[in-house]
Amino acid sequence: MRTLLLASLLVPLLGACAPRQSVIQVPTFEVEQVRLTSLTLPSGPNPAVANLTLRLRVENPNPVPVRLANFAxxxxxxxxxxxxxxLPNVNLPARGGTVQSANLGLPVTLQTAGAFLKVARGQQTAYRVDGTFTADLGVLGRPTFGPFTLAQGVWQQAAILPF
Incomplete structure (x- = not known):
């Protein structure tokens, strides 16, 4: 009985001496590919639209699976x-990753037309993806991360417009 009592007191004390490590590490994001597939002009009631495909790699450094919810x-x-x-719910395996693809139809406005034309002409442009997400960690909770820059880089592709 005395040994059991001594052991129950020593275990928490020894645990306090062990180095502490953050319980949750933030997943990492990398844009594998972003491509402007078409740029339409406005016609009648339909606005101009830039159609893009985006492929995003998400890596989970945690030893437990994580589901990313509310990714915006x-x-x-x-x-x-x-x-x-x-993006819909993104399920990440423990210490693993996944690739998510998205097809986007974005409206072209007076403020964004120049940026889309630059890409369509094959010119180099800087891009950034800023956002937030909630990590569903089961019994550990649902912490929200962000807003912060998820990925950034330089985008250049073959021209899709001849002018």
Missing amino acids: ARLLIDGADVGRLD
Whole structure:
């Protein structure tokens, strides 16, 4: 009985001496590919639209699986906010990753037309994906991360417009 009591007192004390590590690490994001597939002109009641495909790699550094919920981001091209990117629930294996693809139809406005034309002409542009997400960690809770820059880089593709 005395040994059991001594052990129950020592275990928490020894645990307090062990180095502490953050329980939750933020997943990492990398844009594998972003491509402007078409740029339509306005016609009648239909606005001009930029159609994009985006492939995003998400990595989970945690030793437990994580489900990302409420993933909402903004795509910025040369500093211009060109549109919203929403992904469905993203399931990440423990210490693993997944690739999510999204097809976007973004409205072209007077503020964003220059950025989309630059991409369509094959010119190099800077992009950034800023956003927030909630990580569903089961019994550990549902912390929300962000807003912060999820990914950024330089975008250049073959021209899709001849002018």
